[in-house]
Amino acid sequence: MNDMSEKGGVHIWLIRHGETEWSKSGQHTGTTDVPLTDEGRKQAAALAPVLAAQRFDLVLTSPMGRAIETCRLAGLGEGAQVEPELHEWNYGVYEGRKTPDIRQEIPDWSVWTSPIPQGENLADIGRRAQALIDKLIATNATNIALFSHAHFSRVFGAQWATGSPALGAHLAMDTAAMSVLGFEREVRAILKWNLLP
16 A cells, blocks of 8 residues: 555645735635736745755646746746646635625634635535545655645645644645645654745
8 A cells, every 4th residue: 555654754845826916915815816926926936946955756736827837936837737626715705805804794704614605615625635635645756846825735734634624724824835744753744834935
C-alpha cells in the first residue's frame, strides 16, 4: 500500500495566491476570477527565491487565474498541472459579499457554521479536501506544491492534520503565504503555517 505515512519525508506546500482587490477588501471570492493586483504580483514574485530552494515532484494549481498567475510568478508555472479540486469555496449567494455586511442581515453568520445557499458548506469542502489528500497519497510524489486559496487551504490543512475540516476556522492565512504539511514521526502534522517570504 502506497501510504504517505510510510514516507516521513513527504512535504505538501500550500501556497495561497497573491492579493486581489477582493481579498484586500474582505469580499468572499470563490467562483469570480478576480485578477492579482500589482501588489499581489509582487507578493507572488517574492515567493520565487524560497520555492526555488525546493525540488518539487508535483506542482498543482487551482483553475482560477489568480492562483495560476501566482504559480507562474513564483517560478513554478512550467510543468504545473491544473487541479479542479483546489478551487476556492463556492460561497453561493454570498459571493462578493463581506462578512460584516452579511451579519447585518444574519447576526452571527459564519462561513464555517452557517448554511451557504447555492454554494458549498464546511462538510462539502472537507470532503473535497479529503478527496485531494487521497489522490496525493496515491502518487509517488514526496515534495508537492499546491497553489490555492485561503479558505480551501485552511480546510485542507485541518483535514490533513485532524481528519476534520473544523480546525480550519482557527488557521489564518495571508495572501501569498506558504504553509507546509508533513509528518511528525508517523503522525500527520502542520509543520509550518502562514509563512511569508
